[in-house]
Amino acid sequence: MEYIMMIFLIMVVVVGLIVLLTGYQITRAAADRSDRTQDRALFLLKQVTTHPLFVSEEGVLDDAKLTALATLPDGCARLEDLFGPDWFLEVETLDGPGAACAQTNYPACGRWELCKQDARAVAYDLPVNVYRNAGTILARDVLARRDLAILTVGVYGR
Amino acid sequence: MQSVHEVFKLIFGVLASILILGVILTFVGNYGNAQERSLEAAALRNVIKSAGDVYVSGNGIPFRGVPNVTFLPGDPPTFRTPDAAVPVRFPLFFRGGEDLFLARSRLDMGWWSFSYVTATPRLRVLFSPVVGDWQQVRDIVSAFPDTEFFDPKVTFGVCDGTQLREQLCTGQACEQRGFRDLPLEGLFPAVAPCTALLPADAILITLSSSCPQPRGVCLTPPDAGGIGTLFSADRALGYYYKDPVDVAALAIGGISDVTELTLFDVKNEQFRTELRLAAEVLRTRILLITPSFPAISPCRPDLAAFLGSLQGLEAILGDEAYYEQYPSLQALLSALGDLRAAHESLAAKGCDY
């Protein structure tokens, strides 16, 4: 009888070990998926601050380019063709007008949103500058200005 | 003499042991495979992450221990392992190998630059310029990575008939800058078609007026419009090429057995997608910023010229097959030339960055 009990308990231990290791693998797979999402969000953050579609120079986003991207009819789809699906970006200047930028109110605006959805996302903020093409208008010239802003880039999904 | 009961216990014990061992061994086998695949997937993600970092930073790095992956040109290009398929969302020219050098290069058009990452193992790029256009050879060399101070190396040389001439830079193989700075016109006044036996890590690029049976990659010189034809040993039909990056893409990537696409096709599709969006964004940008310039500003005519050229470019790139049609390529090169000139004028006058 003791032998049967012992074998039963050994089987319990073995099955327990199997369940433990399988559970560990599942946890690791979930952590890997989360890592991949975070890696992608960080990569997109770096891409947005360096790609000429968005910037005038590294770390300085061009307000007219952002307005153009935000107001293109299929802007989000075209960006997804280049950078992949399920991500968004937001830029908000810290000072000045806070209205969302459209072609009608440019340059008296200070917020841009691209590909925003109502869904869970992993997002990162980064301090950046926004190049205001029409910063100061003089009699014969236009002087650009760099304002401080915050860039948020996120990837949807867990 | 053992009693029946004890024999039963013995047999039961043995059977139970076999069962337990069987379960353990099966699980260990499966777990071991899963761990191996998990490590491969992690290594693959590291390659792509490193390549992505090179793309945004521009700082080249060596990468050791690349897993055994298949790179499939496509839309988007994908790395495949038995368990994972990871898309690559930036221009990447990948050639397999255990140790790679990752570097970023740029095609600078003045008003825009198209960046791409090359991932190359040890490569020996050999030129056979039967038609002696050494400036074009230098341009093509610039499209390959500069591996100075790094390993694995990409070196450059000349195949002259049966001879491989590689130790051209003070007795050593030349890297990008060293090869470009050589007085190639004087060193090689005439080059015979390459018939030498090529090592496994060599890529042969032939420049000739005709390419009947190309070894490696063969190109005809560009015509007055800047367009030439490009042939690969793997494919019967040729391609039109318009810039040195087209040549580098085909030379590095070859043709995929699975998708029958080449890096040349992928590069041109990514080029089109990026440039078309860029043209539209910049056109809208010009429309937005022009009203803020005073009416008497000297910038306004140049802004208008730039705008017109952008509109022309958008129309050309609307066709997916633009890179397979000579008239489209002619129009594209003309539009890119106009844009470069308009942008230079804007920058010279301080109207734009």
Added chain:
Amino acid sequence: MDGNCLSARRRAQSSMVMLVLAIIIVLGMVAFLFGLARTVSSAEYLNLYAHGLVASVLKTDTGYTEAPCKTVADSLACAYLTPSYICGGQETCADLADRMVNASIGRFAERKESLRYLLTVEPEGFSAIGGEGVTRVELGELSLRKLRESRISAAERLTGFFGGQPYVLTATLVLVVR
């Protein structure tokens, strides 16, 4: 006979106890291994944030258009080299630098709780005295200089000309984010 039964029972009991102990050890390993769930290193992001913060604050325009005061970087260099220079007839560049840096980084501190900073401007290489006896410009929490808590730092170079001579200064931002 009784003795044999008793010792057999004791052996069986001790075996049971051993097995129960083994199960408890296994359960303990379960808890331990699940607790090993990996935490993602945020060091890369924090470094990116610190570099982004210092670079963007330095590039920001102050509102003045004259060269020594145009950007925050210009005003910091001015604060080191000629701190009493008056910008736009209104304030010294030292005051301007202080106001702009505190306002800019303060806006980010509003978003990121417990963000503490120290911005230092000093020459690269050997120390040298700046204009009007200034050895170093420091803005923010001076106590962070000696803080032993883990901190992130990011540096940017400030270059330009002063009195016809080129200058090279380093602006170092030290951040503590809890």
